[in-house]
Amino acid sequence: MSETFHEFVVQRSPALSRTAYLLTGDHQLAEDLLQSALARTYRHWRRVRDGDPEAYVRRAMYHQHVSWWRRRRVTERLEAAPVGPAGGDHSDATALRLSLDAALRRLTPRQRTVLVLRYYEDLTEAQVAEALGCSVGTVKRHGHDAVRRLRAIAPELVDRPSERSTR
Known part of the structure; x- marks a missing residue:
């Protein structure tokens, strides 16, 4: 090697x-x-x-x-909500990560991929379209559908108003 x-x-x-x-x-x-x-x-x-x-x-x-x-x-799997161990203190960040992981599993593979490329990899819509071999419109549609679905299945992931927007 x-x-x-x-x-x-x-x-x-x-x-x-x-x-x-x-x-x-x-x-x-x-x-x-x-x-x-x-x-x-x-x-x-x-x-x-x-x-x-x-x-x-x-x-x-x-x-x-x-x-x-x-x-x-692709078949959708519905999983039971994770049951945490009795007692113990878990941080908000861990709960958020678990919630995000469970919510991402409920998206279609295409929706999940578009979200990962757009928001984790920070690619533009054009770059995602090129990477996936599809049109920018398809990327926008999958991204829109994915965010809408995440809001429905995991409302705890929706952004809370920031301090800047309340001033």
Whole structure:
């Protein structure tokens, strides 16, 4: 294995793994997605290493994920609300993360992917459209539907008025 590729994998895998998890909503699928993208990147490492290899891996993940949508029929899973352990104090941040995770699992894979790319990866609508191989209008539609659905299934995620807006 190329030493530079090994260094890249060691340094960037945690961040890439988080993105893969957000795309799939499942730890095992996220590992598979990341491994697939890294394998593709390794095959093209000589060409990719001098540019932006992380962008190449992310694009490979997005494309692989889209490919998975097209191959399998998506069925919605309804899961029981997580039951916390008796006693103990949990921070608001942890509760918010759990709520967000559960809500993201209830979105379609396309909706979840658009939200991850737009708001976690901070890509523009045009960049998301290019990464997913669809139109900007499709990205807007999936994003709008996803946010509307999140508001319905997880109202605790809706922004509270900020201090600036109440002044």
